[in-house]
Amino acid sequence: MSPVLWPLVIPFVGAILCFMTRHTGIDRWISVAAALAHTVVSILLVVEVADGSILAVQLGDWPAPFGISMVADGLGAAMTLITGITGLAVAVYSISDVGQRAAFSGFHSLFQMLLAGVTGAFLTGDLFNLYVWFEVMLISSFGLLVLNKGRDTLRGAMPYVALNLISTIFFLTAVGLLYGLTGSLNMAHLRVTLDGLEPSMTLSWVTLLLLLAFGIKSAVFPLFFWLPAAYHTPAFSVSAIFAGLLTKVGVYALIRTFTTIMPLEPLFADILLWCALLTMFVGVIGAAAQQEVRQILSFHIVSQIGYMVLGLALNSRLALIGAMFYLIHHIIVKANLFLVAGVIHRVTGGSQLKSIGGLYAAQPILAILFLIPAFSLAGFPPLSGFWAKYVLIQASMELSDWIAAGTALLVGLLTIYSMTKIWGEAFWKPHPAGDDALHGKGIAWSAWVPIGTLAALTVIIGLFPSPFYAFAEMSAQSLLDPSGYIEAVLGGSAP
Amino acid sequence: MDALLAGLIGLLFAAALYQMLSGHFLRFLLGLVLISNAATMTVFVSGRLTIGAAPLIPVGADAPVTEVANALPQALVLTAIVIGLGLFAFTLFLAIRTFRRLGHLNANTPLPQSPAKNGSLK
Amino acid sequence: MNSLIYKVGANLLFGILLVFSIFMLLRGHNEPGGGFIGGLIGAVAFIVYKMSENIAATKKVLRVNPEHLAVFGLTIALAAGLMGPALGEGVFAGQWLFVGGTEDTKGWPISSVLLFDIGVYLTVLGAIVALVLEMERHL
Numbered sequence: 206m207s208p209v210l211w212p213l214v215i216p217f218v219g220a221i222l223c224f225m226t227r228h229t230g231i232d233r234w235i236s237v238a239a240a241l242a243h244t245v246v247s248i249l250l251v252v253e254v255a256d257g258s259i260l261a262v263q264l265g266d267w268p269a270p271f272g273i274s275m276v277a278d279g280l281g282a283a284m285t286l287i288t289g290i291t292g293l294a295v296a297v298y299s300i301s302d303v304g305q306r307a308a309f310s311g312f313h314s315l316f317q318m319l320l321a322g323v324t325g326a327f328l329t330g331d332l333f334n335l336y337v338w339f340e341v342m343l344i345s346s347f348g349l350l351v352l353n354k355g356r357d358t359l360r361g362a363m364p365y366v367a368l369n370l371i372s373t374i375f376f377l378t379a380v381g382l383l384y385g386l387t388g389s390l391n392m393a394h395l396r397v398t399l400d401g402l403e404p405s406m407t408l409s410w411v412t413l414l415l416l417l418a419f420g421i422k423s424a425v426f427p428l429f430f431w432l433p434a435a436y437h438t439p440a441f442s443v444s445a446i447f448a449g450l451l452t453k454v455g456v457y458a459l460i461r462t463f464t465t466i467m468p469l470e471p472l473f474a475d476i477l478l479w480c481a482l483l484t485m486f487v488g489v490i491g492a493a494a495q496q497e498v499r500q501i502l503s504f505h506i507v508s509q510i511g512y513m514v515l516g517l518a519l520n521s522r523l524a525l526i527g528a529m530f531y532l533i534h535h536i537i538v539k540a541n542l543f544l545v546a547g548v549i550h551r552v553t554g555g556s557q558l559k560s561i562g563g564l565y566a567a568q569p570i571l572a573i574l575f576l577i578p579a580f581s582l583a584g585f586p587p588l589s590g591f592w593a594k595y596v597l598i599q600a601s602m603e604l605s606d607w608i609a610a611g612t613a614l615l616v617g618l619l620t621i622y623s624m625t626k627i628w629g630e631a632f633w634k635p636h637p638a639g640d641d642a643l644h645g646k647g648i649a650w651s652a653w654v655p656i657g658t659l660a661a662l663t664v665i666i667g668l669f670p671s672p673f674y675a676f677a678e679m680s681a682q683s684l685l686d687p688s689g690y691i692e693a694v695l696g697g698s699a700p
Numbered sequence: 701m702d703a704l705l706a707g708l709i710g711l712l713f714a715a716a717l718y719q720m721l722s723g724h725f726l727r728f729l730l731g732l733v734l735i736s737n738a739a740t741m742t743v744f745v746s747g748r749l750t751i752g753a754a755p756l757i758p759v760g761a762d763a764p765v766t767e768v769a770n771a772l773p774q775a776l777v778l779t780a781i782v783i784g785l786g787l788f789a790f791t792l793f794l795a796i797r798t799f800r801r802l803g804h805l806n807a808n809t810p811l812p813q814s815p816a817k818n819g820s821l822k
Numbered sequence: 823m824n825s826l827i828y829k830v831g832a833n834l835l836f837g838i839l840l841v842f843s844i845f846m847l848l849r850g851h852n853e854p855g856g857g858f859i860g861g862l863i864g865a866v867a868f869i870v871y872k873m874s875e876n877i878a879a880t881k882k883v884l885r886v887n888p889e890h891l892a893v894f895g896l897t898i899a900l901a902a903g904l905m906g907p908a909l910g911e912g913v914f915a916g917q918w919l920f921v922g923g924t925e926d927t928k929g930w931p932i933s934s935v936l937l938f939d940i941g942v943y944l945t946v947l948g949a950i951v952a953l954v955l956e957m958e959r960h961l
Binding site: 225333336337340344347348351354356359360362363366367370371373374378379380381384385 | 738801
Binding site for chain 3: 206207210214217218224225262263264265266437
């Protein structure tokens, strides 16, 4: 079987096995094993495409563009690998975080299903198939979200479900219109057909609908408010995987659609640029006003999404490299911060900043492991976030877009403010109930290992950015010039 | 026929958006049904309409002998309907549970914060 | 539902619908029908039964947990898809075996396509029944 399909089949098999064993307690280990296997096959996939080659598989041996194509190029393979790594980290973390009742309701099965959906979205080469993977992802995320039956969860789930459903419908409508316009759904074939078409009103509507659909998915200003309402309520494992992966699938879809399928027209690029800047700014201001750890982090997701979308909107080679670098760095860092938030909650017994404290004295190693992703998020050298921001700001300056560069710098500064707020309140100040309150609250190995590993990855990307940069450069090249992609899918002869 | 259906789709979208914007979750659900029908109709009409010719290949032939309807949009619409059914069922479930728990379904009523209970799956 | 007419009718319908669902499943490859439609009709049979009896009786007559049925169907469908690469072809490529074929006829076709359809049938049947029973429980 082609290496493209292994990362898809493994989580599916994992989901089935987890479901069958959900009453035995083995399911969590199966989940870890499946995530590990997913990571390994994704590494092999990345190795295969690292030289710039593009792998394509036609499902059922139906020739493209008639069947469904699964394609792994640089971006898709890298995102698959990062899905595997994040999935593995969260699977290990959930060993101790997810209780029996949630496991009985099928937590691990839903979790693997979510990974399958995310991976499918990254690897598909067919627009309608992307819609189907979105739904797989969405249904499992709904299930995971409401496993925790609290009032706040239900309250947050309403806008989350509602907005995501609307996004889905917009996406489907756009797919329908695009099919009516071109008679094709295969991404490579769409590019070939659209290149031969005059710009039309219908095409503009399709662009707008896709922007709206993926904008909601990726929580871009002004469509972001469902995210901070929902992400602080579910279990910590759940919110870590949501924070790491879900919105990034939206960003990936934006990048894929508006580079490979249809390059962004200048008018829409301008709109997207301003939305990106506002997203960055509003997100970070929102975070400054919050007093709960995960709510602060949720608003930071919004703010960081702005950076990635900025990379797409600037529409230059360097900016795309920056966006891709940012995507990869951000997933690792953000998932890690949510995992740390889980540990903070467990050790101090709360998430409201004013009711917790004393962590630095009680858990100095945890404090360091918090500082690494937190500083990386803010863009301190020599961590991964520094390089991501550096490339993006350089790209804006290259295009003389001083407003974008200035906003990116300012938002970085403001990010430090809310990170130091968490640091000062949760770690530095004494616990309101006296520091003795934290005694005897140990941290399980299953929390240490993923947090430590993700932090180490952040440092490694920061210290040795050049291979990652080279990979992002190669991927950006194939996005800007999709002829290799088209040839890999359609076999050189476009029908 | 195409123009008639296009008008119908517009009408469905308008009615759905009106329902969805009302701020009541039950009305949102009704709007959701309408809007997913509107979207699937869009996909369907995009494949152009061929009336009264099912895309079936007669015995002995390798391809349809006469002009038949486009089968792809039908497959797409079926997929979309199935997915829509699943999503709607979940949303209905959520609405029932939310109503049990909160006692109302009005999206605009603020809720007192009780964050201490968050984040636990035990 | 507490109506004698409905109860007698439901018992009749239950069997007819189940047989009809299998009929729809099997004719699916060359004519309108297939696993999805069949599964829906099968689910309707159990819903009709539920309306004349109750949840416990429906679960008993189904014999297996509907959720397990759905996951089992998914497994079969996945296995059918993976038969392609196992025999050296693409994923989800149909594999055909003709039993007892002569020069004039192809014989009885046995295929991974049918296996996939059976998987879909079980998935749809299980999922819909599970969904409806769960909703009934909450109302």
